[in-house]
Amino acid sequence: MTSARDWRGLLFVAPFLLLYSVILIFPLLRGVWLSFNQVDLFGDGHFVGLGNYARLLNDPIFGTSLINTFEVTLMIVPALTIIALGLAMALNRGSRNAAIFRGIFFSSAVLSVTIVTLIWRFVLAPDAGLLGELWKAFGWQPLPFLSDENLVLPALAITTIWWSVGFPMLLFLAGLQQIPGDMYEAAALDNASRWTTFSRITLPSLRRTVVLVVMLQTAAQLQLFGQSQLLTAGGPSGASRTAVLFLFETAFGRWELGYASAAAELLFLIILAVTITQYWATGRATAAQGGR
Amino acid sequence: MAADFRRGRLTPLGWAALVIGAALMLAPLTWAVLLSLKDNAALVGHSEAALHGPYTLDNYVAIFGNSLTTRWLLNSTIVALGQTAGVLILASLAGYGFARLDFPFRRTLFVIVLIGLAVPSQAVILPQHELFAWLHLHNSYPGLILPGLIAPFGVFFMTTYMRGIPRELDEAAMLDGASRWTTFWKVILPLTVPAQSTLAVFTFLGAWNDYWWPLISATRSDMYTLTVGLAAAQMNYAQTSGLGYLMAQAVFASIPIFIVYIIFQKQIVRAMAGTAV
């Protein structure tokens, strides 16, 4: 019949769904199954039920790695959001200079994590790094960013913010472009101050973008891996070991596939919970405001 | 980009802050370029030597002389282009199916795809590795490309975009005797070009910068992507040819993506505007 309610529609979605089931759904279920087994990379394992999870909850190394992950996420996300918003507002204009600045602030986002860490190693390292040389030029003792347990997470955070400020900035720019100009004209006629204009017009209008940026960045930073592996190898003494690095070491260094899978599932649940909580909280807040 | 001056002028203080910020952005890049232009021996224990001459292009010459860097560059390009093309094709097809066609279990299937949005890569990467081993796909281009094709975001994005296209157009095409495929290919697809470019930019950059999957899948140096190759190089730093050479590798590896970026800068910004809908 002419109505499209038939199996032919499936042909359009089939290629994706097929790959999706094979490459995502199947591994996802397989990962859940593995997490209930004590199994190494090369041997047959045996079922241990929730044993791996019980072990994880009692594993201080995993606990530390989770805390590190949360800490570094908390260092990155708010700062990144505020900086990106500030840049977007400053650069939301048509001049040539603004375009050049936009280009500069986005430029780092095109680099891969290995290049970023390569460059930043020689910015942060006290002996050969740019900061070290600067400090020495002022006659100060260089700060051991990569080897002090209190400095290493901020160092990762700074590197990450430098690397990823571009995308949120562009998202905010896009959001700003969609605020109708007459709202600002009306505010100007009402003699609104800059701050009032920002807090009463700009920020509420960007609400959805802010939520989007915060959610995307939180999910991304909870999975921070390359910076920590390449820049500090999780050190000193695990002070910068993130949850994903823990997982990687467990699987490929210690061959503990089942245990690593359990860690992966736990991390998955945490990210899911955080994302849903953020979504729910902002959704409620928006509803309370009578917004969209 | 019309109504740009809606927030008045930037104060001199604002400009100063911007300039300082830009300097902070550029300083590490400049530092890397300077280091790459120095003789390796001159940098041993004295990286501050990079701040003054003499400079040399020897490190770059060495890359071309004998190194896998160019090969890694090619691999990264193939993988990034392959993933971009694949995601565009799959997401467009699926997006059209979900947006326009009615078939059994459509809602259920769409919800299943949406769930995929929340699955972080590390939850599946170990079994994926196992699966690809079983399929003998490691150390191959398909092996590097395929996992990146699973882009629930792409499907979601294209579905939303296509839902925004007036249904009248599909109906006009039906009355014009177009098949489902012709309608998709000739009528709807050309209208999704803005969405396609957005998705392409995201996918390309994501693929180009992907680290974990190539790290465990491409284990032979001739199949490394740039990210993995440079990771191997920097973790061997103590035993490698030297700081200048390492930086030259990094700079050299960044040049193509910077060129792409400069050429497509306008499209990228416009593409981002499309996402924030």
Place this chain on the structure above:
Amino acid sequence: MASLELKGVRKSFGSTLILEDVSLTLDAREFVAFLGPSGSGKSTLLRIIAGLETADAGEVWLESFRIDPLPPGERGVAMVFQHYALYPHMSVRENMAFGLRNARVPKDEIERRIADAARVLEIEPLLDRKPGEMSGGQRQRVAIGRALVKEPKLFLLDEPLSNLDAALRLRTRVELAQLKQRVDAAVIMVTHDQAEAMTLADRIVVINDRTIQQVGPPMEIYNRPANVFVAQFVGSPAMTLVPAQLAENGDYATLKIGDGTVVETRVPRDRLPPSAHFRLGLRPEAVRVVGSGEATSKAKVELVERLGERTLVYARLGDGQPITAEDQRDSRLKIGDEIALRIDGAAAHVFDADGAGYHRTGA
């Protein structure tokens, strides 16, 4: 030969019934308007004919072929969409050629048809433009052109004038009238504008509430509305309906309304159902402002609408019943004036309690 034939078409969306048992026959080359308020089901009926919706029951025949099992492209119908639905990425020429290419019409034939249509519609200079570069009226004509080149057996126009401004609407109305002369096909136009339907259609199909209310030529619809709905939907301003009592016996019904006025209609009394309660239907031209000598009733003016060629007077009868009357073009009435009215019983309609209409014989 009949052009389009609908037999017992029925359609519902989920549990909501949209069309109930619709049957209709179109003559060859007939221009028919589907007239009704929004939500009446008229668009759904059009889409069923086009093949964009599937009827739950019933058949659709076009020139002796049953077309409801066919996909839209093979039915021999062409449609002009409300928002034109031009393909934005194709030039005018490509827009018009698209359907023909799908039908594998030879290239030179396509060229010829496009050239013809472009000439007729005066859109030759636009052929290489894209829809985004044209005005609303130009797009409208391109949309018509796209339908025209297909040389269909049936044209379907979905609210073709609703997106145009007033001046353009009049002009396009003329063009549609000319189009009707030129094409060798039946035309169905969906509209909610009764003036459009009256001007253009050979016959009007008034649709409301899931079903066809009345089918007939414009003047018949106007003069002999089948029921209260048609009476009030067609004609502007709407017909005044006044509750009335059947007054006395005679060949024709004589009705008495609330303020005591007795109206002698020309509606044969024996056609009416056995009841004393009716409604009297009066179009403004049946109620005239007169000098007190000729008057049948008195009223008080509430609003005066000067239309130029005539003046409409909205007033209330003694018992408070609103009524619309007509005065000369140079009427000097103003709000609050007491006026005398003459109700022309010969032009009056009678509706029974179920809403069915009864009209004078003849005319």
Place this chain on the structure above:
Amino acid sequence: MTKRALAALLALLALGSCAKSDHKTHLYLQRFFGECGAEYGGTTDVAKAEGECGIITTLVNRFNADNPDIRIDVNVVAWPGYPQLTAQVAARDPPDLVTMHEGVISDYASKGLVEPVDDYLRTAGISPTDFTDAARQGVTMYGHVYGLPWDTHGGLFHVNTALFAKAGLMRGGKPVLPDTWDELFAQARQFEQRTGEPYLIQSNVGDPAFAARNLYTYMMAKGAVLFPDRKHIRLNTPVGVQVAKYFRRINAEKLGTQNMDTPAAIAAFVSGRGGIYPTGTWMIGSFETEAETPGRPLYKSYAVFPYPRLWGEHVEYVSGHSWVVPARERTPQQREAIARFFKFMAAHNFDWTRTGHLPAFKAVLGEPRFKALPHRADIAPLATIGRPLPSYVLRQNAIEGIVGEEAAAAFTGQKTVPQALESAERRVNILLAQID
């Protein structure tokens, strides 16, 4: 447009997947030791190459040149390369030859993931009795030989004699090294006061091997049994605590450098910014080059010795590099090529000792050209005082990572000594308990 791009892409894919179409026997060799193709990629002159990377690169080039029917493709991985090898083995696509620390072989051998190499050795005409004792012990397990041993290596005190002279710590042209912990601290303080530079250069950052080596060595000296059985490690003992406290004191009294990773430490030593750099045999070649280059801070100011005896017995934790053959299907040609590679590498064991490592073959120890290499007389004792870790304990690489991480935390004061040692013990024991 799109179609052309697609076609180009497909062409590229095709190009990439059929790159190897010559008629040579291909062997896939995977190693660490760094990437230096830029410097040595084109040369086969082994004698002129310096450092681990240069020598191994030119050796492979030389082998390829000498054996036109064989082509060795080299894959350089980040040190130590085991996560990557694990991924490859899990992907059932391991290389043909891999560099492996002797302590790690048993992990793979116990699962049948590497082949016994007895047959290859026989074909190559090599007898296990040719190996030094330490080397033979390192590669023999489960009644088979599992690798071609390639060197014995351990920690050494690399000394800047110019600074030692300035500190007044030279006697008869030789640096004075401490005999006891107390002497160590006294000499270190004297060194610091007279030169203004730190006594020890330490890489406590991102280098777990450094801390683990120090802990293992001085625990072994007091006769500590590190691994009482295959499931347990014992570190949190009075001896272990004492060793860690000594190293903690070095840091607390700022007698050693802080916050350095390996590259920084190497740079510091080469630049003459410290007296002793305790690191491995592998740096001898590079430092000797510095010592022979006029104008460099280390010019004619370099000496090297085994870790000094500070208490107990003079022993030292050593390991060795070997070549192993991961299990997979191979053609007879490939098997033959592996045997030829073994023969070639055995014949060139001397070249490798120029890096500073001790040879894996007894014969090389006696060769005049080996004895003629600088400092070899000074480090020769390593061959007799060297003690490998027991091969019955699996996952030595992961264990070293954990022990090193915790030991570094104890040394730098990030954790208290008992805390760190207790934590290291617990983590290692959990890891070992998981192994079937």
